Amino acid sequence: xxxxxxxxxxxxxxxxxxxxxxxxxxxxxxxxxxxxxxxxxxxxxxxxxxxxxxxxxxxxxxxxxxxxxxxxxxxxxxxxxxxxxxxxxxxxxxxxxxxxxxxxxxxxxxxxxxxxxxxxxxxxxxxxxxxxxxxxxxxxxxxxxxxxxxxxxxxxxxx
Amino acid sequence: xxxxxxxxxxxxxxxxxxxxxxxxxxxxxxxxxxxxxxxxxxxxxxxxxxxxxxxxxxxxxxxxxxxxxxxxxxxxxxxxxxxxxxxxxxxxxxxxxxxxxxxxxxxxxxxxxxxxxxxxxxxxxxxxxxxxxxxxxxxxxxxxxxxxxxxxxxxxxxxxxxxxxxxxxxxxxxxxxxxxxxxxxxxxxxxxxxxxxxxxxxxxxxxxxxxxxxxxxxxxxxxxxxxxxxxxxxxxxxxxxxxxxxxxxxxxxxxxxxxxxxxxxxxxxxxxxxx
Numbered sequence: 001x002x003x004x005x006x007x008x009x010x011x012x013x014x015x016x017x018x019x020x021x022x023x024x025x026x027x028x029x030x031x032x033x034x035x036x037x038x039x040x041x042x043x044x045x046x047x048x049x050x051x052x053x054x055x056x057x058x059x060x061x062x063x064x065x066x067x068x069x070x071x072x073x074x075x076x077x078x079x080x081x082x083x084x085x086x087x088x089x090x091x092x093x094x095x096x097x098x099x100x101x102x103x104x105x106x107x108x109x110x111x112x113x114x115x116x117x118x119x120x121x122x123x124x125x126x127x128x129x130x131x132x133x134x135x136x137x138x139x140x141x142x143x144x145x146x147x148x149x150x151x152x153x154x155x156x157x158x159x
Numbered sequence: 160x161x162x163x164x165x166x167x168x169x170x171x172x173x174x175x176x177x178x179x180x181x182x183x184x185x186x187x188x189x190x191x192x193x194x195x196x197x198x199x200x201x202x203x204x205x206x207x208x209x210x211x212x213x214x215x216x217x218x219x220x221x222x223x224x225x226x227x228x229x230x231x232x233x234x235x236x237x238x239x240x241x242x243x244x245x246x247x248x249x250x251x252x253x254x255x256x257x258x259x260x261x262x263x264x265x266x267x268x269x270x271x272x273x274x275x276x277x278x279x280x281x282x283x284x285x286x287x288x289x290x291x292x293x294x295x296x297x298x299x300x301x302x303x304x305x306x307x308x309x310x311x312x313x314x315x316x317x318x319x320x321x322x323x324x325x326x327x328x329x330x331x332x333x334x335x336x337x338x339x340x341x342x343x344x345x346x347x348x349x350x351x352x353x354x355x356x357x358x359x360x361x362x363x364x365x366x367x368x369x370x371x372x373x374x375x376x377x378x379x380x381x382x383x384x385x386x387x388x389x390x391x392x393x394x395x396x397x398x399x400x401x402x403x404x405x406x407x408x409x410x411x412x413x414x415x416x417x418x419x420x421x422x423x424x425x426x427x428x429x430x431x432x433x434x
């Protein structure tokens with residue numbers, strides 16, 4: 001059952017990202033709920049779940065982007081895997097800690113994505129891209145505590 | 160084997176997934192890759208359309224609530240406005256005749272223009288709204304790759320981008336602000352050519368202006384028509400900054416696009432075949 005909930009959450013997140021969140025766009029940056037979900041699932045359920053959901057979520061995101069298929073899938077797989085190391089190590093009830101974690105992870109995955117694109121495509125990293133990543137990190141961290149509550153509902157026991 | 164699997168299963172799966180992603184990244188844009196895209200897109204496209212409609216309805220509902228709250232005040236204003244409108248009717252009659260003249264001019268212009276169809280923007284790229292958008296017209300509406308897309312904003316029509324991917328009922332538009340987008344432009348005032356490249360934000364980087372080129376901020380840039388996709392004379396943007404390139408061989412510049420992709424709601428898709 002949680003698989004269906006997470007899958008539906010990915011779909012809702014992507015629909016929001018491609019429609020409603022255009023109105024929140026600052027410097028082209030939008031909240032990335034898929035990333036937040038992947039990080040929080042990783043923290044809650046460990047590296048295996050984190051990377052598997054990261055792969056699926058990233059692939060879904062890639063399919064809606066014009067560009068090379070697989071970049072977001074790879075970035076989110078690694079992000080989910082890395083987040084899993086914090087399983088049972090992070091005080092999940094602290095919204096502030098969650099916000100900081102999501103902020104840092106968004107920045108790290110943003111730069112990882114840029115690096116992957118620069119390596120595999122003709123993409124050039126420009127200074128405003130850094131601003132976009134930071135704004136996106138700010139957005140993600142703001143929404144993270146609410147998404148964390150949702151993830152807790154989906155996975156009530158931290159097993 | 161089972162010992163290794165139990166101890167390192169996370170790492171093994173990670174390596175497998177990353178290798179799979181790298182294979183996807185390295186694979187050419189073929190039918191298999193496209194079918195993965197299509198699968199997820201078919202999954203999400205209906206929700207995107209419903210979400211878009213809900214946004215439209217929500218906007219109407221909010222307007223209705225606001226108008227109910229302001230009803231009393233509005234009533235008084237309407238009485239006052241009624242008198243004003245009567246005097247404006249005469250002016251409108253004048254405008255009507257002017258409109259007829261303009262229509263006639265437009266009809267004349269249309270004789271040599273391309274076919275076009277209006278489309279609604281139903282979504283943009285998840286990461287960045289300055290890269291590509293989806294519209295609700297596709298193969299079934301005779302939309303094909305490389306069709307030119309225009310939009311109307313702030314009183315003028317400007318270039319948005321071109322069709323790069325077509326689905327039965329939707330199409331992806333690569334915006335001119337995308338880093339993958341390059342087009343030849345011409346300075347409308349002095350006719351000097353340049354290449355405009357997107358930067359994934361609300362600006363265009365201009366390259367290859369000749370050193371002697373007479374260019375200055377405020378100059379209007381239009382398509383040159385030499386790239387083979389965009390017809391000439393479409394408004395692209397306004398030059399905001401000029402400078403000498405580092406190699407000293409050319410001048411460069413920065414331009415603000417005529418159309419802000421972040422505010423797009425409807426676009427006009429031009430057929431590549433003339434009427």
